[in-house]
Amino acid sequence: MRKKIIWIMTATLALSMAGCSKGKEASKDSSVMVEGTTTPAPEENIQNNASKVIVTINDQEVTFDEFRIYLQSQRDEIVETYGNDIWSMEIDDEGTTYEQKFKQSVLDQIINIKLVCSQAQELGITLSEDELLDVDEYTSQFLSNFSQEAIDYYSVNKDIIRNIYKDNVLYNKIYESLTLNVDTNVSDEEAKQSVFQYILVAKYGYDADGKRFEYTTEQLEDAKAKAEQLHEEALTVSNFKDFALANSDDDDEVELTVGKGDMKPELEKVAFALKKGEVSDVIDNEEGYFIFYCVDEVDQEATDAKKEEIISERQEKAFNEMYKTWETSKEVKINEDLYNSISLKDDIVQ
Numbered sequence: 001m002r003k004k005i006i007w008i009m010t011a012t013l014a015l016s017m018a019g020c021s022k023g024k025e026a027s028k029d030s031s032v033m034v035e036g037t038t039t040p041a042p043e044e045n046i047q048n049n050a051s052k053v054i055v056t057i058n059d060q061e062v063t064f065d066e067f068r069i070y071l072q073s074q075r076d077e078i079v080e081t082y083g084n085d086i087w088s089m090e091i092d093d094e095g096t097t098y099e100q101k102f103k104q105s106v107l108d109q110i111i112n113i114k115l116v117c118s119q120a121q122e123l124g125i126t127l128s129e130d131e132l133l134d135v136d137e138y139t140s141q142f143l144s145n146f147s148q149e150a151i152d153y154y155s156v157n158k159d160i161i162r163n164i165y166k167d168n169v170l171y172n173k174i175y176e177s178l179t180l181n182v183d184t185n186v187s188d189e190e191a192k193q194s195v196f197q198y199i200l201v202a203k204y205g206y207d208a209d210g211k212r213f214e215y216t217t218e219q220l221e222d223a224k225a226k227a228e229q230l231h232e233e234a235l236t237v238s239n240f241k242d243f244a245l246a247n248s249d250d251d252d253e254v255e256l257t258v259g260k261g262d263m264k265p266e267l268e269k270v271a272f273a274l275k276k277g278e279v280s281d282v283i284d285n286e287e288g289y290f291i292f293y294c295v296d297e298v299d300q301e302a303t304d305a306k307k308e309e310i311i312s313e314r315q316e317k318a319f320n321e322m323y324k325t326w327e328t329s330k331e332v333k334i335n336e337d338l339y340n341s342i343s344l345k346d347d348i349v350q
Contacts, residue, residue, distance in 0.1 A: 046065075046068070046155050046348065046350045047155065049064040049065075049338065050063065050064055050065040050155070050157070051063055051064070051065065052064045052335065052338055053335065054067050054334070054335050054338050054339055055067070055107065055110070055111070055332065055333065055334045055335070055339070056331075056332070056333045057110075057111050057114040057115050057118060057330060057331070057332050058114075058115065058118040058330060058331055059118055060114035060115075060117060060118045062110055062114065063160070064338060064342075065155070065157055065160050066110075066160050066163065066164065067106075067107075067110065067342075068155075068342070068349045068350070069156075069157075069160055069161070069164065070106050070109070070110060070164075071102075071103065071106050071342070071344065071349045072154070072348070072349045074102075074106065075102075075344050075349055078102070084345060086098050087099035087102075087344050087345050088345075099343075099344050099345070102344065103339070103342065103344070107334075107339075111330075111332060113167050113168075113171055114167070115323075115326055115327070115330050116171050116174055116175070116323070116326070117167050117170050117171055117174070118326075119174065119326055120170055120174060123174060123177065125170070125173055125174055125177055127166070127169060127170055127173065131169055131173070132166075134169065135162060135165045135166045135169055136162070138165045139158065139161050139162040139165055142161055142165075143156070143158060143161065153348075154348065155348070175315075175319055178318060178319050178322050179314075179315035179318050179319055182311070182314045182315050182318050183314065184311050184314075186307040186310045186311060188298075188303065190310065191259065191303050191304075191306040191307040191310060192259055192260065192298055192303055192306075193257055193258065193259045193298070193299045193302035193303045193305075193306050194257070194258060194259070194271070194272065194294065194296060194297055194298065194299065195255065195256070195257050195294075195295040195296040195299050195302075196255070196256050196258065196271050196274075196292050196293065196294055196295060197240050197241050197244050197254050197255045197256075197292070197293045197295055198244065198248070198250075198254060198255075198256070198290055198291060198292045198293065199227075199230055199234065199243070199244045199247055199248040199254070199290070199291040200248050200249050200250040200287070200288050200289070200290055201223050201224075201226050201227040201230065201248075201249060201288050201289040202223070202249040202250075202287065202288040203215050203220055203223060203286070203287060203288045203289075204287075204288075205219075223288065223289060224282075224284075224289060226289075227282045227288075227289035227291065228282055230247055230291060231279070231281065231282050231291050234279050234291055234293070235279055240279070240293040241254060241255060244293075249288065255295070257299055257302050259306060260272065264285060266283060266284075266285055267283055267285060267290060267292070270283050270292065271292045271294070274292060274293075274294035274297075275294060275297065276294050276295070276296060276297050277293075277294065278293070278294050279291065279292070279293050280292040280293070
C-alpha cells in the first residue's frame with residue numbers, strides 16, 4: 001500500500017520507453033524503427049482494443065490502453081535484466097508462467113490504485129486547480145521526452161498518461177488525508193540504532209558436501225575454549241574488525257547496525273549494555289559463542305532513518321485499516337478474454 005510504490009510505477013514509464021529495446025531509440029529528436037520495417041506504428045490490434053474496458057473496480061474503469069501502459073512500463077526493465085525467455089518460465093507446480101504472474105501483479109497494483117481513488121467522493125477529496133495543473137505539467141514533461149514517431153510506435157495516448165498521473169496525485173492526497181493525524185513523535189530510545197562488530201565461534205560445521213552438522217560434545221568444548229582465547233586476544237587488538245574478519249566463523253558479515261528487538265534476547269541484553277569501545281564477555285548462544293565490540297552506541301543517521309521508518313509504518317497501519325474496509329465491498333469485473341489475450345513476448349505489449 002505504500003504510496004511511493006505508485007510514484008515509482010509512473011516514473012518508470014519514461015525510463016522504459018526511452019530505452020526498452022536494443023536497436024531502437026525513443027529520444028525527443030529521433031524516431032523509433034523496428035528491424036526489417038520502416039513503419040514506426042503500433043500493431044493493429046492495439047488500436048482496435050485501445051478503448052475497450054479490461055477491468056472495472058467499483059465505478060472506476062481501466063481500458064486496455066491504460067493497462068497496457070502499466071505493463072509496458074515494467075515489462076521492458078524485466079526483459080533487459082532477464083531476457084525475453086523469462087515470460088515462458090514456469091514458476092510453480094501448477095505450471096503458472098512468469099508472464100501470468102507478472103500480469104496478475106500489475107493488475108493487483110491497478111486495482112489498489114483504482115479502489116482507493118473510487119473513495120474520493122465519499123471522503124470529500126478532490127484535486128485542486130493547482131494539483132490539476134501539476135498533472136498537466138507531469139504529462140507534458142513525460143511526452144516531451146519522445147519524438148512523434150516514438151509516441152506513434154508505442155501508441156502513447158496523452159489522455160491515458162494524464163489519467164495515470166491524475167490517479168497518482170489523487171491516491172496520494174487520499175493517503176495523506178487518512179494519515180494526517182498519525183503520531184509522528186518517535187523518541188530517540190525507541191528508534192536508537194547502535195553499531196557493533198562481532199566474532200562468532202560456531203557450534204556447527206559443514207561436511208564435504210556442504211551439509212551442516214552439529215558439533216559433538218568434544219567439539220563444543222573445543223569451540224568454547226577457542227572463543228575464550230579469542231576474547232582474551234580481542235581485549236588487546238587495535239582493530240577489532242580486522243581481527244573479527246580473520247577469526248570469525250561468520251566472516252562475511254562482522255558488523256551490524258541494529259536496534260532493540262533486532263537480535264536474540266541473550267545477545268541484545270549484553271550488546272546494548274556496552275559503551276563505545278568496550279568488548280563483551282563470551283556470550284553462549286544456540287548458534288555458537290559470540291564476542292561483541294561496540295563501535296557506536298548511537299548511529300545518529302541510522303537512528304533518524306529508523307524514526308522515519310517507524311512513522312511510515314504507523315501511517316501504513318492507519319491507511320491499511322481503512323483500506324481493508326473498502327476491500328470488503330469492492331466489486332471487480334474483468335474482461336477475461338481481453339485480459340488473457342495480452343502478450344508480453346513482443347517489444348510492444350499487445
